[in-house]
Amino acid sequence: MTDLAHSIMTKLTLGFIFLVLLIAGLTFLFTVGASTDKIKESTQQELLAVASITAADLNGNEIAKLEPGMESEVLYLMNTEQLSSMAKADNEIVKIYTMRKIGDKYEYIIDSGYNTGKRSFRIGTIESSPSNSMKNAFSAPAVEPTFVTRPWGTVLTAYAPIRNAGGDVIGIVGVDMDAGVVQKRMDFVGQTIYIILIIGIFFAGIIIAIFSRTMIKDIHTLIVSADKISHGDTQVVINIKRNDEIGELASSFKRMVTSLKVLMHKDYRLE
């Protein structure tokens, strides 16, 4: 008899599993890549919306009046409190801050961390390496294309311009989301697809094994019968009822066996 390593069942099962793994692998690669990009994009859109709403809520005239050394004044404290409560409303937001452009320099004004002991800068602290998105935000809302590293951590940032009562841009508001939160969202999609694929492969494996087993079982019956007949046993009964190619093979084989039985019978033996 054929050993398991060389049996059609093993070859079929392995072939199907290889095929399923290949398709699943490619699906995983393409789906995860596309989905994580979309998640990042939607997070960027979400941050842009928060930045735009925050910028619209802030009083541009008051923020424009803030000068270095005014950190203990009511005007500063009120605006800081407002940013702080906005940041607290969404626990995925690490920090909200405002900036302005003085000449060719970009400086911080206020940030949401003041009341929570996480203040990162004083009025007038210069941003040493302003990004293009930061600069562009003085004309329209903008978002960082990748994660950026700030003194308070690695973040994804969106900016929106702050306007005064006259509609002039007096600065920008920046909204930072922790990179870990964004990464977690992206990982969740990947993990979900991974789990679905694993379950899919598992069930496909079971179905393939059952399918090949049923097919091979009947071929095995034919092999055993042929073996018995070749050793002179003509009392073999082939009981395979299928409508597929194996059924046709069984039926032809059965006819052949019947013919042999007739020819070997004492009354019908050829002279």
Added chain:
Amino acid sequence: MSATSDAVLDIATDYLGPAAIILLERQTKFHMKNLNFAEITPSDCEELAKWVELASAMFIEQDLANEFAGKIKRLAL
């Protein structure tokens, strides 16, 4: 071979394979007054069906033998 012989042989081959001719020739020779199978006519089919059912049941399942004989019997109509 007569047209009836050909038709019977076609049916018989489906059930008994290439040895069908041997069985049919023996049935007509020993049970139907030494009739040559190649010369049978529709009027012989009913009797042939009876003998074929008995003989083929030794080699195939009874329900198949009944089915086989039924087909031959229909050639008599």
